[in-house]
Amino acid sequence: MRAIIQRVTKATxxxxxxxxxxxxxxxxxxxxxxxxxxxxxxxxxVRKILNLRLFEDxxxxxxxxxxxxxxxEVLCVSQFTLQCVLKGNKPDFHSAMPAELAQPFYHSIxxxxxxxxxxxxxKDGRFGAYMQVHIQNDGPxxxxxxxxxxxxxxxxxxxQEKQQQRKEKTRSKGPSESSREKGAARSRxxxxxxxxxxxxxxxxxxx
Amino acid sequence: MRAIIQRVTKATxxxxxxxxxxxxxxxxxxxxxxxxxxxxxxxxxVRKILNLRLFEDxxxxxxxxxxxxxxxEVLCVSQFTLQCVLKGNKPDFHSAMPAELAQPFYHSIxxxxxxxxxxxxxKDGRFGAYMQVHIQNDGPxxxxxxxxxxxxxxxxxxxQEKQQQRKEKTRSKGPSESSREKGAARSRxxxxxxxxxxxxxxxxxxx
Numbered sequence: 001m002r003a004i005i006q007r008v009t010k011a012t013x014x015x016x017x018x019x020x021x022x023x024x025x026x027x028x029x030x031x032x033x034x035x036x037x038x039x040x041x042x043x044x045x046v047r048k049i050l051n052l053r054l055f056e057d058x059x060x061x062x063x064x065x066x067x068x069x070x071x072x073e074v075l076c077v078s079q080f081t082l083q084c085v086l087k088g089n090k091p092d093f094h095s096a097m098p099a100e101l102a103q104p105f106y107h108s109i110x111x112x113x114x115x116x117x118x119x120x121x122x123k124d125g126r127f128g129a130y131m132q133v134h135i136q137n138d139g140p141x142x143x144x145x146x147x148x149x150x151x152x153x154x155x156x157x158x159x160q161e162k163q164q165q166r167k168e169k170t171r172s173k174g175p176s177e178s179s180r181e182k183g184a185a186r187s188r189x190x191x192x193x194x195x196x197x198x199x200x201x202x203x204x205x206x207x
Numbered sequence: 208m209r210a211i212i213q214r215v216t217k218a219t220x221x222x223x224x225x226x227x228x229x230x231x232x233x234x235x236x237x238x239x240x241x242x243x244x245x246x247x248x249x250x251x252x253v254r255k256i257l258n259l260r261l262f263e264d265x266x267x268x269x270x271x272x273x274x275x276x277x278x279x280e281v282l283c284v285s286q287f288t289l290q291c292v293l294k295g296n297k298p299d300f301h302s303a304m305p306a307e308l309a310q311p312f313y314h315s316i317x318x319x320x321x322x323x324x325x326x327x328x329x330k331d332g333r334f335g336a337y338m339q340v341h342i343q344n345d346g347p348x349x350x351x352x353x354x355x356x357x358x359x360x361x362x363x364x365x366x367q368e369k370q371q372q373r374k375e376k377t378r379s380k381g382p383s384e385s386s387r388e389k390g391a392a393r394s395r396x397x398x399x400x401x402x403x404x405x406x407x408x409x410x411x412x413x414x
Contacts, residue, residue, distance in 0.1 A: 053296050
């Protein structure tokens with residue numbers, strides 16, 4: 001599962017002439033679900049959307065507060081094009097979860113966001129509709145998030161997870177172990193276990 | 208190098224009360240340069256921005272025309288937060304190229320875009336400034352692009368490249384071969400060599 005998270009001053013969704021959704025300060029999330037995603041991917045993404053520290057605190061210190069801490073809003077719009085594989089210059093979307101499966105999954109993710117926060121602060125788009133998503137990116141600040149259970153992105157792995165991967169590689173009998181199996185092994189660990197380094201490794205760079 | 212490419216109806220950049228940049232139909236690109244990026248990464252990203260088929264043709268067939276084919280505009284804004292590693296819920300940006308190096312590199316990418324297309328159709332932000340980027344995402348259509356020389360993203364690799372990786376894995380003597388070395392091996396191949404499958408594998412799914 002892949003999420004493009006943009007910190008916004010405001011964001012709205014229109015379909016034709018109709019404005020169907022609107023938020024003030026908060027996060028605009030474009031969400032791409034792959035054919036391989038499971039409930040664990042969804043749980044990870046929901047947790048990160050709500051807890052990522054992308055906002056400043058009352059004293060103006062950057063990267064200290066989450067959307068929940070600040071009581072801000074979330075607009076979450078389905079975006080299958082994030083599950084894109086390039087064939088030369090042509091995008092191919094066969095990795096995206098088919099719409100008939102993705103629609104209930106996407107709605108369950110919205111429900112998960114609502115029940116984990118305040119339902120009235122979670123807004124959505126219209127699944128499958130041709131929309132205009134008006135995003136006022138504040139900074140800009142954009143985070144590209146991949147659930148660690150999906151295709152592995154080495155930048156998303158903690159030191160601990162990398163060490164574990166190396167151990168698995170040492171144990172592995174060679175190319176017979178598929179990357180899918182390694183992904184499954186990794187998914188048994190709690191992605192939040194990577195938070196041990198909190199506090200001592202920060203960046204205070206402004207956008 | 209990482210680029211978030213949003214297809215837009217229009218996009219503008221404001222700094223304070225001043226509108227410093229504006230485009231109509233085209234692409235809004237948020238560009239994150241890593242400490243490891245080289246000219247090859249820049250060349251790849253420039254080629255993909257200009258040639259990706261994200262627009263419909265005159266007959267309305269989706270995913271057939273590039274921004275260049277349609278004579279549309281490009282707004283390219285530097286976005287170091289895309290080079291983010293999460294330490295729990297705290298973003299860490301030490302992977303981003305430091306500003307004093309990233310600024311001339313980013314400007315060379317803009318020059319590359321201008322000389323490869325029409326200079327007057329390439330717009331930018333203000334490097335390092337606190338901006339509001341107003342993005343009217345059309346569809347929405349968003350593509351998450353990583354240069355294949357950077358940290359490897361398995362979804363970006365062609366079948367040919369994956370086969371090559373498997374061969375390298377078979378030949379490798381185990382954990383002594385670092386993923387960094389494998390990345391270097393891959394970077395010697397032309398990323399455009401993956402375009403052989405053009406035409407026979409497409410998706411006509413609408414956004």
